[in-house]
Amino acid sequence: MKNFFRIAFLAVLLFGFQFNSNAAEKVEYLKTDWSFKGPFGKFDRAALQRGYQVYQEVCSSCHSMKYLSYRNLVQEGGPEFSVDQAKAIAASFEVKDGPNADGEMFMRPGRLSDKFVMPYDNEKAAQAANGGAYPPDMTVLAKARGGGVDYIYSLLQGYEDPPVGVTLDDGVYYNKYMYGNKIKMSNQLSDGLVEYSDGTNATVEQMAKDVSTFLMWTAEPHLETRHKMGFKAIVYLIILTILVYFSMKKIWSRIETEV
Amino acid sequence: MSEHEYTPKSKFGKWFNDRLPLLTLANHLTDYPTPKNLNYWWTFGGILTFCLITQIVTGLVLAMHYIAHADMAFASVEHIMRDVNYGWLIRYIHANGASMFFLAVYIHIFRSLFYGSYKSPREIIWIIGIIIYLLMMAAAFLGYVLPWGQMSFWGATVITNLFSAIPLVGEGIVTWLWGGYSVDNPTLTRFFTLHYLIPFLILGLVVLHIWALHVPGNNNPVGIDIKKPSKDTVPFHPYIVIKDGFALLMFMIVFAFFVFYTPNILGHADNYIEANPLVTPAHIVPEWYLLPFYAILRSVPDKLLGVIAMLSAILILAALPWLDTSKIRSAVFRPMYKQFYWILVADVLILGYVGAMPAEGLYLLIARIATAYYFIHFLVILPILGFRERTIPVPLSITESVLGGSPNLAVAKKKDNFQSQ
Numbered sequence: 001m002k003n004f005f006r007i008a009f010l011a012v013l014l015f016g017f018q019f020n021s022n023a024a025e026k027v028e029y030l031k032t033d034w035s036f037k038g039p040f041g042k043f044d045r046a047a048l049q050r051g052y053q054v055y056q057e058v059c060s061s062c063h064s065m066k067y068l069s070y071r072n073l074v075q076e077g078g079p080e081f082s083v084d085q086a087k088a089i090a091a092s093f094e095v096k097d098g099p100n101a102d103g104e105m106f107m108r109p110g111r112l113s114d115k116f117v118m119p120y121d122n123e124k125a126a127q128a129a130n131g132g133a134y135p136p137d138m139t140v141l142a143k144a145r146g147g148g149v150d151y152i153y154s155l156l157q158g159y160e161d162p163p164v165g166v167t168l169d170d171g172v173y174y175n176k177y178m179y180g181n182k183i184k185m186s187n188q189l190s191d192g193l194v195e196y197s198d199g200t201n202a203t204v205e206q207m208a209k210d211v212s213t214f215l216m217w218t219a220e221p222h223l224e225t226r227h228k229m230g231f232k233a234i235v236y237l238i239i240l241t242i243l244v245y246f247s248m249k250k251i252w253s254r255i256e257t258e259v
Numbered sequence: 260m261s262e263h264e265y266t267p268k269s270k271f272g273k274w275f276n277d278r279l280p281l282l283t284l285a286n287h288l289t290d291y292p293t294p295k296n297l298n299y300w301w302t303f304g305g306i307l308t309f310c311l312i313t314q315i316v317t318g319l320v321l322a323m324h325y326i327a328h329a330d331m332a333f334a335s336v337e338h339i340m341r342d343v344n345y346g347w348l349i350r351y352i353h354a355n356g357a358s359m360f361f362l363a364v365y366i367h368i369f370r371s372l373f374y375g376s377y378k379s380p381r382e383i384i385w386i387i388g389i390i391i392y393l394l395m396m397a398a399a400f401l402g403y404v405l406p407w408g409q410m411s412f413w414g415a416t417v418i419t420n421l422f423s424a425i426p427l428v429g430e431g432i433v434t435w436l437w438g439g440y441s442v443d444n445p446t447l448t449r450f451f452t453l454h455y456l457i458p459f460l461i462l463g464l465v466v467l468h469i470w471a472l473h474v475p476g477n478n479n480p481v482g483i484d485i486k487k488p489s490k491d492t493v494p495f496h497p498y499i500v501i502k503d504g505f506a507l508l509m510f511m512i513v514f515a516f517f518v519f520y521t522p523n524i525l526g527h528a529d530n531y532i533e534a535n536p537l538v539t540p541a542h543i544v545p546e547w548y549l550l551p552f553y554a555i556l557r558s559v560p561d562k563l564l565g566v567i568a569m570l571s572a573i574l575i576l577a578a579l580p581w582l583d584t585s586k587i588r589s590a591v592f593r594p595m596y597k598q599f600y601w602i603l604v605a606d607v608l609i610l611g612y613v614g615a616m617p618a619e620g621l622y623l624l625i626a627r628i629a630t631a632y633y634f635i636h637f638l639v640i641l642p643i644l645g646f647r648e649r650t651i652p653v654p655l656s657i658t659e660s661v662l663g664g665s666p667n668l669a670v671a672k673k674k675d676n677f678q679s680q
Binding site: 039067072136139140143144145146148179219221222226227229230231233234237238240241244245247248251252255 | 295338340341347348351493497498501502504505508509511515516518519520522523528529531532541
């Protein structure tokens with residue numbers, strides 16, 4: 001038993017180091033109560049739908065979402081728009097298709113099976129339009145940054161005037177959560193920027209939270225299934241472990257040794 | 260090994276077994292006499308077998324959906340995560356499975372270090388184990404490259420560049436490894452091929468590892484030779500099978516926790532950014548299980564010497580059966596060795612910690628001291644300790660050590676040859 005605690009202590013140290021190594025380079029992020037955290041966490045359906053709206057109206061003019069299809073908006077565990085709603089969303093975009101029988105490319109309204117339409121034709125075009133900075137694809141962004149959703153949530157609210165002594169070039173902004181504090185994206189959110197169809201008051205904080213929730217879903221579309229399955233799997237394993245433990249005790253009782 | 264001759268009961272069984280003695284093998288495996296005092300640290304052999312099979316099975320499924328192409332690899336992984344049925348589950352098991360595999364192998368290795376399992380007559384088991392460990396590191400590194408994220412790309416660049424430290428031919432070797440003048444599509448396709456190959460090499464070596472184990476039989480916490488079969492042993496089935504099974508289930512609970520609730524915590528966020536040869540990440544860090552060796556590599560100012568130090572740190576383990584001069588196996592009866600053992604454990608953890616930190620200032624100093632100590636432990640302390648240490652009397656049998664305080668132990672205490680080695 002003594003050994004067990006010793007090992008447990010070392011394990012904690014080891015994993016502590018892991019977290020520490022990430023912590024060394026980050027500031028304290030803004031905290032909020034995410035509905036999807038914890039073993040029973042689920043996405044807030046309304047927040048996902050609002051988050052999609054923020055993405056669509058604000059972010060999508062620069063940030064692509066290339067691994068997502070319009071059909072994903074319908075799927076279980078996501079924003080769960082109705083099929084008709086999602087079809088209408090898809091149809092509101094023009095998609096390049098072809099070649100047709102005449103060998104011509106043509107534009108047609110989007111379908112559920114289409115990938116999200118990209119704001120720029122290619123990376124160079126995106127850079128040219130954004131002062132040399134490439135707006136990152138947002139599909140897995142929530143997993144591609146050290147602080148995850150907390151980082152995105154904070155960054156959207158982290159714009160400040162630069163401290164004395166810090167000079168910024170044209171098209172560069174000061175953000176206290178950005179790595180190195182200099183960011184080429186200007187402050188995007190302001191109170192009342194979008195008009196939520198469900199009547200929620202569109203404060204900066206609310207929009208930041210909704211769009212971060214949406215980005216968590218785009219990064220982990222199966223999060224809810226994972227949480228549910230994990231609970232079942234672990235409960236099953238624990239019960240089986242207990243049964244096997246007593247079987248083991250019974251079998252070893254034939255020998256005078258303790259297990 | 261049980262010495263009695265096994266004959267199948269059925270006529271067909273006998274006919275078959277005379278031509279291919281599979282039933283004799285099965286009988287040997289179930290009857291295999293195992294020391295009855297094995298503690299839970301001995302269950303990690305079975306756990307590691309489970310890890311290997313899990314990696315192979317999940318890896319096969321992933322390979323059916325993965326595309327080894329620089330332009331498509333990242334997207335194909337996202338395809339697995341989104342559109343393949345339970346693809347996210349398979350991939351998270353595989354990715355976290357690598358970490359669990361290393362967690363188990365480190366416990367297994369340090370178990371061996373504590374109880375002197377590497378000593379005569381088990382040197383070959385130990386050396387095969389070291390080769391398996393080397394192949395595991397290769398497989399893990401190659402596998403980490405496949406998702407073609409930023410850490411994949413830059414990790415591959417850093418590690419393959421180590422070969423450029425070799426005088427004269429180094430640069431040529433690196434170009435040959437890459438299949439070009441930088442890490443690119445040819446690198447990815449060959450890494451995928453090798454990543455697919457290595458687990459089967461490991462599987463073959465595991466068979467040899469177990470075969471070599473079954474010749475002398477298991478070491479045990481007391482570290483003494485035992486008669487087999489005797490009252491000191493139990494048949495592998497059902498006693499060890501159920502105990503290994505119980506430990507495996509406990510291990511699977513921890514495994515499941517990582518897979519279902521924190522699947523990305525052991526990975527690096529940068530690996531969800533697609534590889535970009537034009538953007539170097541702020542810190543290039545290997546996976547946690549390679550950090551101690553990474554720290555050793557960086558603690559030496561010269562590139563070539565750093566690579567040599569890193570390789571020596573692993574290869575020195577193969578010489579361990581001859582570096583440790585003590586005749587007593589188990590640290591239980593070696594009070595001084597026990598202290599040094601825990602210092603070594605702490606030393607390796609410290610190396611792991613500084614391996615994750617930038618190689619500068621205090622971290623670099625700590626890394627250098629810890630690296631020096633690592634080698635001193637194996638090259639100086641262990642050889643001397645065997646001659647100097649006053650060991651505690653070893654019991655004559657396992658039964659005696661389990662029951663404790665038997666008259667035999669008192670007799671043993673009087674025997675001079677047990678007083679000091």
